[in-house]
Structures are given as C-alpha cells and as structure tokens.
Amino acid sequence: MALAGFRNGLIVTGWASSIALVVGAAFALALDRYDFRFKRALEAVLLSPLVVPHFTVGLGFLILAAQLGMARGYGVVVACHVVLVLPFVLRSVYISLRNLDPRLELAAASLGAPPHRVLTTVTLPLLVPGLVSGWLFAAILSFNEFTASLFVTAQRTQTLPVALYNYVREYADPSMAAISVMYIVVTATLLILANVFLGLAKVLNVEHPR
Amino acid sequence: MSIPAEDAFSAAAPTPATRANGEESIAVQLDGVTKRFGKIAALDDVSLLVRRGELMTLLGPSGCGKTTLLNLVGGFAMPDSGEIAIDGQRVTDVPAYLREIGITFQNYALFPHMNVAANVGYGLRMRRLAKAEIARRVADALALIKLAGLEDRKPRQLSGGQQQRVALARALVIRPKVLLLDEPFSALDRNLRASMQVELKEIQRKLGVTTIFVTHDQSEALSLSDRIAVMAEGRIRQLGTPDEIYRRPVDRFVASFVGDVNVLRARLERIDGAIATVALGAARVKVPSRTLQGATTGSIVDLFVRPEELRPAEHGMAVAADGIVAAQSYQGGHVDLYVDAPEALSGRVLLRVPRHEGMSLWRAGARISIALAVDEAIAFRPA
Secondary structure, three states: OHHHHHHHHHHHHHHHHHHHHHHHHHHHHHHHHOOOOOHHHHHHHHHHHHOOOHHHHHHHHHHHHHHOOOOOOHHHHHHHHHHHHHHHHHHHHHHHHHHOOHHHHHHHHHOOOOHHHHHHHHHHHHHHHHHHHHHHHHHHHHHHOOHHHHHHOOHHHOOHHHHHHHHHHHOOOOHHHHHHHHHHHHHHHHHHHHHHHHOHHHHOOOOOOO | OOHHHHHOOOOOOOOHHHOOOOHHHEEEEEEEEEEEEOOEEEEEEEEEEEEOOOEEEEEOOOOOOHHHHHHHHHOOOOOOEEEEEEOOEEOOOOOHHHOOEEEEOOOOOOOOOOOHHHHHHHHHHHOOOOHHHHHHHHHHHHHHOOOOOOOOOOHHHOOHHHHHHHHHHHHHOOOOOEEEEEOOOOOOOHHHHHHHHHHHHHHHHHHOOEEEEEEOOHHHHHHHOOEEEEEEOOEEEEEEOHHHHHHOOOOHHHHHHOOOOEEEEEEEEEEEOOEEEEEEOOEEEEEEHHHHOOOOOOOEEEEEEOHHHEEEOOOOOOOOEEEEEEEEEEOOOEEEEEEEOOOEOOOOEEEEEEHHHHHHHOOOOOEEEEEEOOOEOEEEOOO
C-alpha cells in the first residue's frame, strides 16, 4: 500500500515538477525579457498559489475535474501539483535570469549566433543551476504535498502522504516511522547530489555566480 | 609577433592604404540617426563617416549617447530614424548576428562556462567551420594576443588583463568588418591600462581593422585615436584628429572636456579677419575669431589656456597674471602649481613647472607672475 503510494508519488512528482519546469521557465523568460500589458497581473496570478490555501486549490481542482467529467486519474493530480509548485520554479528561474549578464547574449549574437543558438549555447547552460534548483524545489514540494492531494487523488492515484494518512487512520504500527526516515533520506540525498554536482549555494541562489 | 598569428586575420578588411578614396574607403556610415528612450533622444540626428582601417573614438561624458551609437552599429538596437551602412551595405534593420561585427564589453562578457579556447572559437563554431580550421585559427589568435598555453583555463581563472585579451581575440578571430570596443580599459589598473593601450593600437594597425572605440577617458582618446568624435547630449560636438580636438576645440564643452584647461578672464583687443588678439595683463595672444562671433572690441572674453601653455614669468617677459601659489602637487616628472589669481574663472590657475623649479621656488604662499608660453590659444564669449 505504501509502496503503491510511493510509486504514485514518483509518477506525479516526476510529471508535475518537469511540466512546471518547462512552463515556469517559459513564463520567467517572458516576464524577464518582454514588456507587455498585464505583466504585473500575470506575475501575481502565477505566484498566487503561494497565498491561496492548498485546501482551496485541491477542492477547486476536484470540482473542476468533476464538472469536466475527467476520470479521477493522474491528470488532475499532476495538473494540481503543477499549479502548486509553479511559483517556486518561476522564482528560481527568474532570479537566475536576472543574474545573467545580458552582454553575454549580445556578445554571442555579435559572434554570429542566431537567437536559438544563443539560447542553447549561452542562456540555457548558464541557467542550469536555476533550472535544477527550481526542479528540485518543485519535486520536494510535490512529493510531500498532502492537503490538496487529499482532494484530487483517488484510491488508484494516492500519493505517498495521502496513502500514509489513510494507513494511520486504520493501523498503528512503526512502519510510519520507518517510511518517514526513508522520506528524509531520499530528500537529503537529492540535496546532497545537487550540492556535489552544482554547489548547493549556487542552486539555492544564495550566492550570485558572476 | 609570429607569422602564423598575422595569417590568422589575413582576410580582414584591406588596409586603408590599398583603398582608393571615396565611397570605397568608408567602412561605417551613419546618416541622420536618431534613437529615443521615452522622451529623451539618446542620439539626435547624428551623421558620421568612419573610414576603413581607422580607429575612431567616441568620447564624451556618461549619457552623451556614445554607447547607444555603438549599440546601433552593433545591431543590438534599432534606430528610430536614419540609416546605418557597413561597407556600403545598408544594415539599419539587419540583426546583430548577421552583421559580422566584433565587440568587446567593459566587463569583457566572456562565456563563464567555456574555457579560453571555446570562448575564442565560439564565433567560428557558429560559422560551422571545420574543427581543424577552428583549432588553427584559435591557436593563431591566442598567439597574437600572447596567451598561448592558457587554452584550457576558465575565464574566472584569468587576470583582468588576460580576460581583456581573450575578449579581443574572440572578437577579432571572426575577421569582423568593424571592431567595437566599449570602455575596454576602464576595469584595468593604471599600468596595465597603458600597456594594453599600446598593444591594442599595435594589433589594430597590424590588422587594419576599422575600430570604433568608446570611452569617457580623454587621455585614452587622445593617445589612441586616429580621429575623435566628441559627443554631448546625443550629438557630435566636434570630429577631428586628437591634435585638432585638443588645440582647436570648437566650443567651451570640447575645450573643457578634453584635457586640463584654465579659463581666464581676458579682453578682446582687436579682430583682423580670421584672427583676433586678446589681452591678458600685459601679454597678448592670438585666437581664432570664429569662436568669438558677435563679441565687440574691448569686451571681456574667456581665454582657454592649457596648463603647459603657462609658465612662471622670467625677467623681461610680459606678465599675464599675478597670483599666489595655493598648493603644489608633485607629479614625478613635473610639479602642478595651483595659483590663486583674480583672472581665473575656473577656480585656480593650473600650471606645470619642471620638478626642480617647482620644489625649490614655488612653495605654497609664494607670489608668482604667470606668462604665456605660446602665442596662440582659443577664446570664447562669456557663457
């Protein structure tokens, strides 16, 4: 049961944080590079899941999914998680973009790089720490998300926290403690890997690499 | 300088000497270019011709539009009106990556995730040259800027001067039609700056690459340029050789921006056609009359005199002004004297005297009589 929850959790986290990464990075680029009407409003909407209670978001998605007649499959869980973790990806990528010297891109262009090659050879490689940190935050949050997940998951799609919750309500045994330890170990491992390969300070945007 | 190093750039634009005069010899042409940011015109109807192979400096205080002009030539911004041509081809709306322009930035903007060789070879990779060709040209370029052996370093492992060289090599290796340099030396310390300037000039002349150089440092502009465009408030105030700019400034702004200058209250004595005579104390000096349009004989004019054009009066010399030494500043080869004199409109009068004389004779508090060491200067009507 917990194993199914773990598996569901990985599926949802993998999809949700990856989709959030692509969507969030695209919005971050748009917010950083372009001036358009309602820019502030768009930013507020994108960051709003930070202030709206997860409870409300979960309930909202549940009602929406019901009205659309969507089966309570992975789709609605993933969509819900994407919305919840998007602000973190957005912030992370946005800060990296702000720290990116625009002259690097101008230099690349002057050397004959058309826009898409500037993006792939200069902008994206330099954004890697921001992208990784965004994905990492998103993954950790999504994997641990409980409140909204409680609403949008079904028996078949229960993520780990929801599965644990249901388990505790019926049984009392030490497997809870064991699973919690596994939780901590997995999260810590991810952070340690990020630190080893990228430098945690850089990933968390604590220092500004120049 | 090795032979292969020269070969690295041999296809660059022909040297100016091999070109006939006329259209052919113009590398960059700006025609009535205007660029606005909001309501402010960063560039206001600017026209400029840069000759092939010349080193043209855009000199001016910050906000004068020099960097905007550079960005327009580089293709990083589009003008609101006017036309830009490079090598006779209209490029006004051609994007930067198609312009074949080399540029170095104030902070060098080296790609931090690439090593030196990858940085220098970037433009060649974008041109999809063969690997062997890229390797050869990168090696030649690194030899030219004397950085062979540092191919594998990352930019952050290099000193400021080395980063500067890499940036220059990266821009030159693509054999650009025009080289743009944006305040290239401002981040270097004084000694390094001087030697890099000499080296840049040497490389620029050797390759014959047309260069537009942006700086706010007037001494840098004077020492490096073939011609200088002095800019202020989005316009070119004066275009000329360093000597013309220094000795024949067209207005007060140019005169005070380029080089140290004393502004002295003098009297217009006579106008004879193109030449006017100005009296300062007992001294007389000739000035061009064109900058004194409308001034009448006997009226007060502002005489602009360089520090080296003044000297302490010796017996028998016409005294231009009397004053008291307020301070002296030891400069090694010479001593700067700051003199309080009633004629001075620009604070104190600055003059330069030889070291021994300055140290022994002109201590603070000493009375001094000042004479003119030249018989030509420049004067403007009072502001």
